[in-house]
Amino acid sequence: xxxxxxxAQDVVGRLESGxxxxxxxxGSRRKPMALVRALLRTDIxxxxxxxxxxxxxxxxxxxxxxxxxxxxxxxxxxxPLEPHYxxxxxxxxxxxxxxxxxxxxxxxxxxxxxxxxxxxRAGIGSDVMRVNPGLRTVTSPYPDPSSGVREELVxxxxxxxxAALVHMNRADRAGNGQYLGxxxxxxxxxxxAADAAYVSCERIVDTAELTKEAVPQTLxxxxxxxxxxxxxxxxxxxxxxxxxxxxxxxxxxxxxxxxYEEFAERxxxxxxxxxxxxxxxxxxxxxx
Amino acid sequence: MxxxxxxxxxxxxxEAWRDNGEVTASPMGLVPSVxxxxxxxxxxxxxxxxxxxxxxxxxxxxxxxxxxxRRHLTTVTxxxxxxxxxxxxxxxxxxxxxxxxxxxxxxxxxxxGMRGAPVNTLNNPTSYWIPKHSPRVFVEQVDVVxxxxxDRAAAAGPSATRFHRLPRVVTDLAVLDFASxxxxxxxxxxxxxxxxxxxxxxxxxxxTIPAEVPFTREPTDAELALIRTVLDPKGLRxxxxxxxxxxxxxxxxxxxxxxxxxxxxxxxxxR
Numbered sequence: 001x002x003x004x005x006x007x008a009q010d011v012v013g014r015l016e017s018g019x020x021x022x023x024x025x026x027g028s029r030r031k032p033m034a035l036v037r038a039l040l041r042t043d044i045x046x047x048x049x050x051x052x053x054x055x056x057x058x059x060x061x062x063x064x065x066x067x068x069x070x071x072x073x074x075x076x077x078x079x080p081l082e083p084h085y086x087x088x089x090x091x092x093x094x095x096x097x098x099x100x101x102x103x104x105x106x107x108x109x110x111x112x113x114x115x116x117x118x119x120x121r122a123g124i125g126s127d128v129m130r131v132n133p134g135l136r137t138v139t140s141p142y143p144d145p146s147s148g149v150r151e152e153l154v155x156x157x158x159x160x161x162x163a164a165l166v167h168m169n170r171a172d173r174a175g176n177g178q179y180l181g182x183x184x185x186x187x188x189x190x191x192x193a194a195d196a197a198y199v200s201c202e203r204i205v206d207t208a209e210l211t212k213e214a215v216p217q218t219l220x221x222x223x224x225x226x227x228x229x230x231x232x233x234x235x236x237x238x239x240x241x242x243x244x245x246x247x248x249x250x251x252x253x254x255x256x257x258x259x260y261e262e263f264a265e266r267x268x269x270x271x272x273x274x275x276x277x278x279x280x281x282x283x284x285x286x287x288x
Numbered sequence: 289m290x291x292x293x294x295x296x297x298x299x300x301x302x303e304a305w306r307d308n309g310e311v312t313a314s315p316m317g318l319v320p321s322v323x324x325x326x327x328x329x330x331x332x333x334x335x336x337x338x339x340x341x342x343x344x345x346x347x348x349x350x351x352x353x354x355x356x357x358r359r360h361l362t363t364v365t366x367x368x369x370x371x372x373x374x375x376x377x378x379x380x381x382x383x384x385x386x387x388x389x390x391x392x393x394x395x396x397x398x399x400x401g402m403r404g405a406p407v408n409t410l411n412n413p414t415s416y417w418i419p420k421h422s423p424r425v426f427v428e429q430v431d432v433v434x435x436x437x438x439d440r441a442a443a444a445g446p447s448a449t450r451f452h453r454l455p456r457v458v459t460d461l462a463v464l465d466f467a468s469x470x471x472x473x474x475x476x477x478x479x480x481x482x483x484x485x486x487x488x489x490x491x492x493x494x495x496t497i498p499a500e501v502p503f504t505r506e507p508t509d510a511e512l513a514l515i516r517t518v519l520d521p522k523g524l525r526x527x528x529x530x531x532x533x534x535x536x537x538x539x540x541x542x543x544x545x546x547x548x549x550x551x552x553x554x555x556x557x558x559r
Binding site: 053120182 | 401
């Protein structure tokens, strides 16, 4: 098995402006924040971002890196509205493809299965159809046995990705990825829908270590769908990464209430180590 | 102690899940959450409830099942669920908006986004909880249709109407439903202390009002005891719905973040 370990800098070195980038996690939960921070240190821009949006979307939007966003929402969970996303939307900073949560999932499924679309009921009758004029419907070739009706459904197009970024609790050097919290979210689909998938994790362990204390069902990512593995302890900060750590609510509140430029200057001007140190310093200052 | 407005709201929410059988109750907001748990504790013992994350939990908090988002979406499309969502705007036929206010392409105010409203409304019974009944929420026409109403579903055809059902809308003033001939919103009951005229004045469109409007039912002594001592002993419900009869200690109208996040954190689909 080849060793796929690399640094966060290596990962962003493989990304380019204009790419379609999927970001795993959900809202403010297990987001690959260290990889997003690494991305913010480059001048990569003009991205199409595909995500169940949280502070990943907020940061990239505030930094002006998004040309187009594909999402069903952006939230910080404990703070319902993502303030930077919200501000960016209100100043018309990027193009938006707004779909329903389920449509989004089926778009990833279609891409992972190399299908051009998958039929979904969700979307019909709602303004999803109005705000996405390119969205088409498909009619079932099979009439309903009792009514004879051929149902018309939304043909959700595949959300194919140039690259995916996800964060796991554990991984081995070959790219087998493991989640240990209550929800896998859709990180396997993001990886399978992408031409290249980069996995950051709290800790890289030996392959045998993965199932020493955890059941095999926690092995969400197969190495065949993973391009690179990065060890970034606390790399989902300030989003939650159960059971390794919960959400840093106090820091998230700081993020949500600080103007982006000020926040970026204090926390995002150095490397990941500098970020983690700055967070520690902020915490110490606050506790005094 | 007399029954507070918030307690009538809890009862009105709980009643939404009566006779639903063995389905997942997905309340969004504190009062619906207390209502769902009240129903589960009393007249709807087969309901399934989540911990607000990925677990199905019993009345004592013990885990009885696993419901991560991917399976949650199957519960929605499989229809074994009754969700009670919020609404920033709702119109006469039950079209609901949580996406944004103003022109969608350049919103005046960005809100949550579509979230799961389209999939919810087309697949499983969807009720709404509105803690402050006002013409700003009850509008002639919503800016963005996220949750699909009866008129839009009918226009979209059989695939949209097949599983579409909006059982009720509960507010701090009243219970509303769509049990009128044209599926327009109808006043089903007013909470004790509220007049029909008050509801009419707080609604920004022509409400269907029957000749006789009953009061929302009284809670039983056992229900009141459950609400006050087991389900919401800290009285967080009064923050979401301040009681008009008492001087509110803090009138934050449900905007307190801790109260909002307590059960279903910011989840527009109200899992």
